[in-house]
Amino acid sequence: MKxxxxxxxxxxxxxxxxxxxxxxxxxxxxxxxxSVSSASDYRRNAFSLELLGRGLxxxxxxxxxxxxxxxxxxxxxxxxxxxxASNARVTFVPVYANYYFTPGxxxxxxxxxxxxxxxxxxxxxxxxxxxxxxxxxLGGGYEFRGxxxxxxxxxxxxxxxxxxxxxxxxxxxxxI
Numbered sequence: 648m649k650x651x652x653x654x655x656x657x658x659x660x661x662x663x664x665x666x667x668x669x670x671x672x673x674x675x676x677x678x679x680x681x682s683v684s685s686a687s688d689y690r691r692n693a694f695s696l697e698l699l700g701r702g703l704x705x706x707x708x709x710x711x712x713x714x715x716x717x718x719x720x721x722x723x724x725x726x727x728x729x730x731x732a733s734n735a736r737v738t739f740v741p742v743y744a745n746y747y748f749t750p751g752x753x754x755x756x757x758x759x760x761x762x763x764x765x766x767x768x769x770x771x772x773x774x775x776x777x778x779x780x781x782x783x784x785l786g787g788g789y790e791f792r793g794x795x796x797x798x799x800x801x802x803x804x805x806x807x808x809x810x811x812x813x814x815x816x817x818x819x820x821x822x823i
Contacts (some may be wrong), residue, residue, distance in 0.1 A: 690712075690822040691711055697722065697817065698819075699817060700804065700815075702762075706722035706741060707724070708820070716747045720760075721742050722741040725738045733769065733770050733771060738764070738766075741761075744759060756787060759783075759785050761783055761784065762782045762784055764781065766778055783806070788800060798818065799819060802815070
């Protein structure tokens with residue numbers, strides 16, 4: 648009988664210590680989660696230069712965290728070409744949304760949106776031409792958004808339109 652009482656008491660003590668350890672771990676995770684949320688509250692705006700991304704060779708982007716796991720953004724890039732008496736100008740305006748799978752500074756995300764495209768030019772300075780279109784953009788990748796404001800992203804994109812292709816982009820920027 649004495650052994651059964653000691654065994655039962657040992658099990659109860661072990662169970663109580665496990666529950667206490669789980670409660671402490673939950674408290675630490677909850678505190679960390681709250682600090683992540685409050686950290687992102689003052690880093691909701693991001694300005695970045697993306698190389699080889701949504702705007703093809705480059706784009707200047709702005710995005711805003713509308714929620715801790717959703718950002719909406721817009722960018723712009725323009726290119727001019729000329730050869731003899733002919734010239735052309737192409738402008739890309741990527742409009743996109745990012746969904747973040749995890750909180751914190753290091754985050755994985757999925758991205759989707761549309762690239763608005765406008766091109767204009769002239770052939771032999773006599774014939775003016777212009778046109779507009781759009782291409783869907785799907786992607787995903789990794790983002791680091793530090794407490795000091797530093798922003799880095801790496802993401803492959805798939806462009807979907809009359810012509811499709813895969814493209815890899817890298818962003819450097821600052822979040823406030």
